Amino acid sequence: MAIMTRIGLIRLVVIAALIGALELACRTGLIDHRIIIAPSEMASALWTLLASGSLDADIARTLGLIGLVTALSIVLGFAAGIAIHALPRLREALDPFFATYYAVPVFIFYPVLIAIFGLSLMPIVLIGVATAIVAMIIATLNGLDRVPRVLDKVARVHRLGRIATALQLQLPAAAPYLFTGIKLAVSYGFIAVIAAEFILSPAGLGRDIADAYADFNNRRMYALILFLLIVATLINAVLHGLDMRFAARRSGGRA
Amino acid sequence: MNAAPVPREVHAELKGVTRIYPAVPGAGAKLPVHALGPIDLDLVRGEFFAVVGPSGCGKSTFLEVLAGLQKPTAGSVSFEGKPVGGHVPEGIGVVFQEDASFPWLTVWHNVAFGLRRNGVAAAEVRRRVEDAIAFMGLKDFAGAYPSQLSGGMRQRVCIARTLVLQPRLILLDEPFGALDAQTRLLMGDEVLRLWRRTGATVLLITHALDEAAMLADRIGAMSARPGRFIEIIATGWPRDRDSTIVGEAAFGEITGRLWERLRSESLKALGHSGVSAMAAE
Numbered sequence A: 001m002a003i004m005t006r007i008g009l010i011r012l013v014v015i016a017a018l019i020g021a022l023e024l025a026c027r028t029g030l031i032d033h034r035i036i037i038a039p040s041e042m043a044s045a046l047w048t049l050l051a052s053g054s055l056d057a058d059i060a061r062t063l064g065l066i067g068l069v070t071a072l073s074i075v076l077g078f079a080a081g082i083a084i085h086a087l088p089r090l091r092e093a094l095d096p097f098f099a100t101y102y103a104v105p106v107f108i109f110y111p112v113l114i115a116i117f118g119l120s121l122m123p124i125v126l127i128g129v130a131t132a133i134v135a136m137i138i139a140t141l142n143g144l145d146r147v148p149r150v151l152d153k154v155a156r157v158h159r160l161g162r163i164a165t166a167l168q169l170q171l172p173a174a175a176p177y178l179f180t181g182i183k184l185a186v187s188y189g190f191i192a193v194i195a196a197e198f199i200l201s202p203a204g205l206g207r208d209i210a211d212a213y214a215d216f217n218n219r220r221m222y223a224l225i226l227f228l229l230i231v232a233t234l235i236n237a238v239l240h241g242l243d244m245r246f247a248a249r250r251s252g253g254r255a
Numbered sequence B: 001m002n003a004a005p006v007p008r009e010v011h012a013e014l015k016g017v018t019r020i021y022p023a024v025p026g027a028g029a030k031l032p033v034h035a036l037g038p039i040d041l042d043l044v045r046g047e048f049f050a051v052v053g054p055s056g057c058g059k060s061t062f063l064e065v066l067a068g069l070q071k072p073t074a075g076s077v078s079f080e081g082k083p084v085g086g087h088v089p090e091g092i093g094v095v096f097q098e099d100a101s102f103p104w105l106t107v108w109h110n111v112a113f114g115l116r117r118n119g120v121a122a123a124e125v126r127r128r129v130e131d132a133i134a135f136m137g138l139k140d141f142a143g144a145y146p147s148q149l150s151g152g153m154r155q156r157v158c159i160a161r162t163l164v165l166q167p168r169l170i171l172l173d174e175p176f177g178a179l180d181a182q183t184r185l186l187m188g189d190e191v192l193r194l195w196r197r198t199g200a201t202v203l204l205i206t207h208a209l210d211e212a213a214m215l216a217d218r219i220g221a222m223s224a225r226p227g228r229f230i231e232i233i234a235t236g237w238p239r240d241r242d243s244t245i246v247g248e249a250a251f252g253e254i255t256g257r258l259w260e261r262l263r264s265e266s267l268k269a270l271g272h273s274g275v276s277a278m279a280a281e
């Protein structure tokens, strides 16, 4: 534990030093304020922006979309993973597709989706799910693969039915892998929604950033970027914390 | 040597049991594997029966067929007079060769697993779980997760998990296979205590001749694959035996006899398993 906190401390010091260096560089004019504004200015700009309440609708829209995309990807990806796992032939057919999925920029289909569905929420949801769901499917397959065979026998000795076996033995046995899928789905969902809004969208934080950029409104742009960074960091910190707690249990707190 | 004077009541019965794993078509095509039999065996209620045999001879297959986890390809299995096939009857408990503890549950909840499902009252669950945990010497580890335990202790968790369900036939598949020889003998004492206390019929699979000779009323020596009983030896030990009988002359005789029977089978399994398997089919 002592080592963990020590590494954590070093990490904090490094981040603080980088922010401090940026602050210094901006304040001394080493970096032109038309390119990057000082971190303290970003923070105060963000504070003003949040306090004004003008951002509330966009925050709700974007975070809601991310939540929706992530939830859909997790639930559908898990269900698809279970189905594909149960059908070895289908799985064999799909395997190369999964293996190369993230080598292809799925995002290039976003304009196609806009052409089909118009400038609504639908293209963003679809591109988000398309980006995130495969990570969840792969994680589910991976997890189910690693459920020890002997657990099936234990289930039968306890005369468990199919659903009880799935929920009481397979799900908890596969849980660490599923959690990896959940973390990836959240990250991919986040990235896809923001990027889609940034490229083309009637509203949302991504669109706000694009607008601020086009208007040369650095204060607003950096405030928004800072906001997204903070949100992403918080979400990941929570997920990481949960992950560590589960892992600590399974490895007897020795991890 | 005479078997202990127990009233002979057949508890489980195998008649002409054979198990052939079917061929697997497709990419890594595999030929059918004749793993077991034909086997005829009566297990007497309350006896301690050990099965020894070279590795890969079909011991686990035998256990799974007896438990109802696999259907025999030919022949029939019955438990307490009722046919077994395709599902595990109530009253049979199995401890597997692999570690089957649940890493996501504490020792306490591992042991309680089967009881909680069966709708046993909470107070009764607590009583039985605590009893089984104490009996297996896991009292100080009730709140621990399996990852915090040694391999031998994890197997004890699995034994306790079986024990709480009060099975009348307990099948143990090399539960201490991964332990060193000394610890294994001590674990043998625990299995004997378990057997005496529960009054259950116990079938123990092992590859250790000394373990079989020390623990069992009867020992079935299995041939190389396909596994058949080439001899069944009655040990004649008293019911309240323990690992100290290892020092007795009769113990040496029994292990010697077993080794005599199994030497050539083990050689077959070791050197020419492929060839002998093909010849057998």
Ligand SMILES: Nc1ncnc2c1ncn2[C@@H]1O[C@H](COP(=O)(O)OP(=O)(O)OP(=O)(O)O)[C@@H](O)[C@H]1O
Binding pocket: B021, B033, B034, B035, B053, B054, B055, B056, B057, B058, B059, B060, B061, B062, B097, B207, B225
């Ligand atoms: N599911 C299966 N499909 C095909 N062949 C199998 C299967 N399970 C076991 N076998 C084969 O059947 C034979 C007997 O296996 P089994 O596990 O019953 O032997 P064992 O005596 O328990 O071995 P060990 O001493 O290693 O535990 C082996 O040759 C094994 O490869």
Ligand SMILES: [Mg+2]
Binding pocket: B059, B060, B061, B097, B173
């Ligand atoms: Mg085996």
